[in-house]
Amino acid sequence: EVQLVESGGGLVQPGRSLRLSCAASGFKFDDYAMHWVRQAPGKGLEWVSGISWNSGSIGYADSVKGRFTISRDNARNSLYLQMNSLRVEDTAFYYCAKIVGGLKDNWGQGTLVTVSA
Amino acid sequence: SYELTQPSSVSVSPGQTARIACSGDVLAKKYARWFQQKPGQAPVLIIYKDSERPSGIPERFSGSSSGTTVTLTISGAQVEDEADYYCYSAADIHVVFGGGTKLTVL
Numbered sequence: 146e147v148q149l150v151e152s153g154g155g156l157v158q159p160g161r162s163l164r165l166s167c168a169a170s171g172f173k174f175d176d177y178a179m180h181w182v183r184q185a186p187g188k189g190l191e192w193v194s195g196i197s198w199n200s201g202s203i204g205y206a207d208s209v210k211g212r213f214t215i216s217r218d219n220a221r222n223s224l225y226l227q228m229n230s231l232r233v234e235d236t237a238f239y240y241c242a243k244i245v246g247g248l249k250d251n252w253g254q255g256t257l258v259t260v261s262a
Numbered sequence: 263s264y265e266l267t268q269p270s271s272v273s274v275s276p277g278q279t280a281r282i283a284c285s286g287d288v289l290a291k292k293y294a295r296w297f298q299q300k301p302g303q304a305p306v307l308i309i310y311k312d313s314e315r316p317s318g319i320p321e322r323f324s325g326s327s328s329g330t331t332v333t334l335t336i337s338g339a340q341v342e343d344e345a346d347y348y349c350y351s352a353a354d355i356h357v358v359f360g361g362g363t364k365l366t367v368l
Contacts, residue, residue: 178355180352180357182357182359184305189348189359189360189361189362190297190305190348190350190359190362191359192356192357192358192359195355195356195357196355197355202354202355203355204354204355204356238304240304240305242357244295244352244357245352246293246352247293247310247311248310248311249307249310249311249314249316250295250307250310252304252305252307254304255304
């Protein structure tokens with residue numbers, strides 16, 4: 146069974162940093178691209194960042210470019226999101242997701258990041 | 263940049279058929295998925311690969327695709343289907359979401 150478990154969320158002040166982790170199991174992690182998606186309270190879903198299986202291709206939403214860094218450790222079956230210079234508007238649930246072509250996607254349950262003074 | 267457009271709201275009476283369209287150029291080349299999200303809950307995948315239904319999703323939910331538009335159909339909508347519905351697709355290393363459609367069943 147595929148499982149994606151996010152961790153690392155919490156309350157942080159504006160301007161500070163936070164690192165999210167996603168532990169993957171139940172599939173061959175290094176075969177797939179992975180993504181971070183977020184949803185602010187009362188808002189829609191927003192793609193944050195994606196990384197190819199070998200980290201050779203990486204993309205970011207304009208809203209986080211230059212502040213967030215996605216990475217992965219295939220040996221540890223883990224995905225990360227380093228979030229720097231956090232803003233109040235980064236407050237959201239952050240989801241780790243395996244989104245692949247014609248296959249059924251898999252999503253974690255999310256971790257809440259609250260940016261507030 | 264990729265964009266997906268869906269109506270902000272759709273309203274049907276119980277037992278009627280609800281249709282939610284999602285359009286965007288990316289859908290001509292890439293598969294669409296649909297999420298259902300009820301208040302206070304995490305999104306649930308109800309359609310992938312345009313029309314495939316994950317196990318456990320009722321048969322009244324179906325998806326179809328034509329050109330740059332995909333459609334989620336709920337046949338015989340029930341009160342418990344009232345929720346927000348999001349379409350999304352992936353192209354290269356990017357994922358794009360529609361703005362969401364609030365389905366009201368009353």
